[in-house]
Amino acid sequence: AQSVTQLDSHVSVSEGTPVLLRCNYSxxxxxxLFWYVQHPNKGLQLLLKYTSAATLVKGINGFxxxxxxxxxxxxxxxxxxxxxxxxxxxxxxxSRGGGNKLTFGTGTQLKxxx
Amino acid sequence: ExxxxxxxxxxxxxxxxxxAFWCNPISGHATLYWYQQILGQGPKxxxxxxxxxxxxxxQLPKDRFSAERLKGVDSTLxxxxxxxxxxxxxxxxxxxxxxxxxxxxxxxRLSIL
Numbered sequence: 001a002q003s004v005t006q007l008d009s010h011v012s013v014s015e016g017t018p019v020l021l022r023c024n025y026s027x028x029x030x031x032x033l034f035w036y037v038q039h040p041n042k043g044l045q046l047l048l049k050y051t052s053a054a055t056l057v058k059g060i061n062g063f064x065x066x067x068x069x070x071x072x073x074x075x076x077x078x079x080x081x082x083x084x085x086x087x088x089x090x091x092x093x094x095s096r097g098g099g100n101k102l103t104f105g106t107g108t109q110l111k112x113x114x
Numbered sequence: 115e116x117x118x119x120x121x122x123x124x125x126x127x128x129x130x131x132x133x134a135f136w137c138n139p140i141s142g143h144a145t146l147y148w149y150q151q152i153l154g155q156g157p158k159x160x161x162x163x164x165x166x167x168x169x170x171x172x173q174l175p176k177d178r179f180s181a182e183r184l185k186g187v188d189s190t191l192x193x194x195x196x197x198x199x200x201x202x203x204x205x206x207x208x209x210x211x212x213x214x215x216x217x218x219x220x221x222x223r224l225s226i227l
Contacts, residue, residue, distance in 0.1 A: 034215070036218075041220070041223075042220050042221075043118070043120075043205055043207075043218035043219050043220045043221055044157070044205070044207075044218040045218070046215050046216075046217075049215060090156050090157075092156075100212045100213050101159060101162075101170065102157075102159065102216065104156030104157050104158070105156055106154070106155055106156050107154075107155070107156055
């Protein structure tokens with residue numbers, strides 16, 4: 001079985017300040033982990049993925065995430081938020097034991113204020 | 115590279131009517147998925163195809179939902195008859211193989227009156 005918990009349903013930051021979106025996962029097998037972003041009325045876009053290589057993963061648009069097995073966490077960060085980062089972010093887990101099926105978290109809505 | 119194409123973008127129907135959604139995958143992508151995303155939730159897998167065969171349809175409400183991918187390229191998802199709780203965004207995603215990242219279309223937003 002696999003699951004994902006996104007700890008915050010809404011996060012609000014000021015433009016230019018750091019972003020932290022928290023995610024904890026559960027998986028019976030070695031997981032692959034992803035972060036997807038969804039802008040209003042759009043499909044999901046892959047930000048980054050972890051597949052058992054380097055634990056610090058760099059993605060697009062300045063985002064990165066660190067896989068911490070001891071904490072079962074995969075938090076998403078960005079040093080400086082931009083207005084265009086306002087969107088919904090989904091943490092996703094997949095594992096071979098789960099047939100490579102994606103299990104999505106419930107999402108975190110990121111608001112960026114001037 | 116053209117992305118995953120879905121149509122229509124929006125659909126409004128009354129309950130008990132039928133509706134169909136269409137998905138055209140990225141060229142060469144053998145694996146195709148349909149997801150249901152209810153407002154405020156993450157997407158939930160409905161069905162997965164590998165070429166024209168069904169890999170996983172365990173979460174598909176088969177009494178009212180059906181999907182096909184006859185030639186292993188385009189796919190259609192149908193709901194008949196629709197219920198109020200089917201109001202959601204229906205997302206199509208494709209990948210080159212099951213273990214590769216999925217690419218999503220913009221979805222079809224379905225409203226049931």
